[in-house]
Each structure stands twice: as structure tokens, then as C-alpha cells.
Amino acid sequence: MSGHSKSRAFLCLGGNIGEPAKAMAAALRALNEDERVSVLQVSSIYRTPPWGVVDQPDFLNAVAEIDTTLSAHELLQLCLATESALKRERHERWGPRVIDIDLLLYDEERIEERDLQVPHPRMLERAFVLVPLSEIAPELRLEGRAISDHLLRLDASGIERVRAGGGWWTMQEQAL
Ligand code: GSY
Numbered sequence: 336m337s338g339h340s341k342s343r344a345f346l347c348l349g350g351n352i353g354e355p356a357k358a359m360a361a362a363l364r365a366l367n368e369d370e371r372v373s374v375l376q377v378s379s380i381y382r383t384p385p386w387g388v389v390d391q392p393d394f395l396n397a398v399a400e401i402d403t404t405l406s407a408h409e410l411l412q413l414c415l416a417t418e419s420a421l422k423r424e425r426h427e428r429w430g431p432r433v434i435d436i437d438l439l440l441y442d443e444e445r446i447e448e449r450d451l452q453v454p455h456p457r458m459l460e461r462a463f464v465l466v467p468l469s470e471i472a473p474e475l476r477l478e479g480r481a482i483s484d485h486l487l488r489l490d491a492s493g494i495e496r497v498r499a500g501g502g503w504w505t506m507q508e509q510a511l
Pocket of ligand 1: 384
């Protein structure tokens, strides 16, 4: 459905080859330039140990809150197109990547389709998602608990804030 009223969504951005901070900033700028998307809030950037295939470089990760008039499916398509435009190479599942944009939450919607599951089915197991998400939306509740409570059950050791604050994505490329 196009042109519907505004929805609130959360995205997780990450990458571990090339210059992930630049790729993440470019992705957020591209999304925000789309008239159907506004970036409302962005977390700090964190360096996070790899999850899944562990024999790969650390990732940089951040979470963004947006509002959008796109449907969840349209937003997913825009995220995938933005990834492709940033020359993402899809290799191994859970292997190294230039930029990944995951749709975490879309309003209170629950979608369980082959190409789109919302809330993201693995987000509550991933400290690299919940650390930045609890920075910008600690009060957000999922499965009856606050995000910050879910985070208490995970091992967040090894996660380090490398760029504090949410303004990094608007900076000049050279500053990242
Ligand atoms: O699903 C996102 C890609 N990804 C990541 C990630 O972004 N961060 C960390 N730390 N590990 C990851 N494993 C995968 S796959």
C-alpha cells in the first residue's frame, strides 16, 4: 500500500569490510533523501564482535529510528535497493559485508512472510542490535519487556562505543 499515513520503524545498520561508517552514513543520507522517509534519531556507532560466522572482522553497528509513509514491504525494498547501490556483495550467509540494513520493527506490525519478518526474528538474541537500540529507545517494549531488560539477558562484552552521539551520519565523508 502506498501513500498511507506515517509509520515508525527501526533499522539496524552494520558492516565489517571497507569503511563501514562511511557506508552507514551514506545509507542513512540516501534513505533520508527519499521524500517518503525521515530519519528521526540515530544511535552512536559501536564496534561489535561478529555474530554467526565468528572468524571474520569486528562489525560497526548502529540503529536508526525513522518515520515513513512506505509500507513495511516498500521500506524493505528501499533498504535492499540502498544496499545494492552501495555495492554490497552478497557472499556467505552471516559472513563479511560492506553494508547491511535490517528492518527491525515497523509500528506494532507482526509480519511473518518468507521475504520479511517483523519484528526481526533474531533481534532479541543480538547484543549488537539491542545495545544501540536501547540507547535511542530504552522504553520500547517487546514481548512484554523493555528493550533494556532484554539486553540484560545477553552478553554485551566486547561491544565498544566508537563514535558517541547520533550526528555522525550528517558529517563530511572525511570525518568518518
Ligand atoms: O545481520 C546483520 C549482519 N551481521 C552482523 C552485524 O551487523 N554485527 C555483528 N556483530 N555480527 C553480525 N553478523 C551478521 S550476519
